[in-house]
Amino acid sequence: MRAAAQRGLWSDALRRLLANRAAATSLLGLALLAGIAIVGPGLSPYAPDQLDWSMMGSPPDWASRHWLGTDRLGRDLYVRTLHGARVSLAIALLATLVSLLIGVTWGAIAGYAGGRIDEVMMRFVDVLYALPNIFFVIILTVVFERSPMLLFLAIGAVGWLTMARVVRGQALSLRHREFVEAAVSCGAGPGRVVFRHLVPNLLGPVVVYATLMIPQMILIESFLSFLGIGIQEPLASLGNLISDGAAEMESAPWILAVPATCLVLIVFCFNFLGDGLRDALDPREY
Numbered sequence: 001m002r003a004a005a006q007r008g009l010w011s012d013a014l015r016r017l018l019a020n021r022a023a024a025t026s027l028l029g030l031a032l033l034a035g036i037a038i039v040g041p042g043l044s045p046y047a048p049d050q051l052d053w054s055m056m057g058s059p060p061d062w063a064s065r066h067w068l069g070t071d072r073l074g075r076d077l078y079v080r081t082l083h084g085a086r087v088s089l090a091i092a093l094l095a096t097l098v099s100l101l102i103g104v105t106w107g108a109i110a111g112y113a114g115g116r117i118d119e120v121m122m123r124f125v126d127v128l129y130a131l132p133n134i135f136f137v138i139i140l141t142v143v144f145e146r147s148p149m150l151l152f153l154a155i156g157a158v159g160w161l162t163m164a165r166v167v168r169g170q171a172l173s174l175r176h177r178e179f180v181e182a183a184v185s186c187g188a189g190p191g192r193v194v195f196r197h198l199v200p201n202l203l204g205p206v207v208v209y210a211t212l213m214i215p216q217m218i219l220i221e222s223f224l225s226f227l228g229i230g231i232q233e234p235l236a237s238l239g240n241l242i243s244d245g246a247a248e249m250e251s252a253p254w255i256l257a258v259p260a261t262c263l264v265l266i267v268f269c270f271n272f273l274g275d276g277l278r279d280a281l282d283p284r285e286y
Helices: 002-019 021-043 077-113 115-130 133-143 148-158 161-174 178-185 190-227 238-247 254-280
Strands: none
Touching: 002 021, 002 254, 021 077, 021 254, 077 115, 077 148, 077 161, 077 190, 077 238, 077 254, 115 161, 133 148, 133 190, 148 190, 161 190, 178 190, 190 238, 190 254, 238 254
16 A cells, blocks of 8 residues: 555656656756767767867867867867766766765664664764865875776765755654554564665655755766866866866867856756756645
8 A cells, every 4th residue: 555655656746747847858958968978979980089180179160070179189079078978977876876875874774763873873974064075085086096986986975964864854754653663563673664664765855865966966076077186087077178178268168168068057957857856746835
């Protein structure tokens, strides 16, 4: 019965989400951007690190098939921007997944346990909140060998704090509900209650916050790459492409405009989608 109710809730939420024009358009836009990032580079004859010495810093030129121009080294900006979007999206999604795993586990355990355990666990979160997280990520990327793997682990490891608070608040409100007490009375242990009963009923707020967290992760990765401590050459990310474009924006503004536009579109789409999911999963709005 509860499973059927859950299916009905998600079906209604999907219907409300698709009825939201901004959210539906953003979902379609993200699907198109992801599809273009995957198949788009194959439509160009140029590799992302291929140098065209005759077209260094060239504006968009259809005759040479440099559709969005080239950078100062003659590399095709269309291909590099799509590769950069792939890298930025992959790092953001993986970092968000790391944050979800840590934050949901931490918050659900704290909320269900309550009492002194909850107090100690959430004070630890408060201490981490007081630290400058971005500098913690910078220290990790400087001390250890820089790599995309380390980058998404570092970003994800400091992005779980708000998720833990959100999940903990929801767990506190659910731990005395009838289905939890029924599970306990049937002999379910704390681990089973948390991960089989509490966490599935927290998916609504978790999905909404995860959607809003992804653009934050993209911006953090872009900021780190802009500073030169994120993704490094020859790999491209939207951050280091924007950094390169900022140095050339007076003489070759398209080098900055192309990756910056891609970044803005991705962030806006995720933000509108997150807002739409929040409204769709909140039946009080309807």
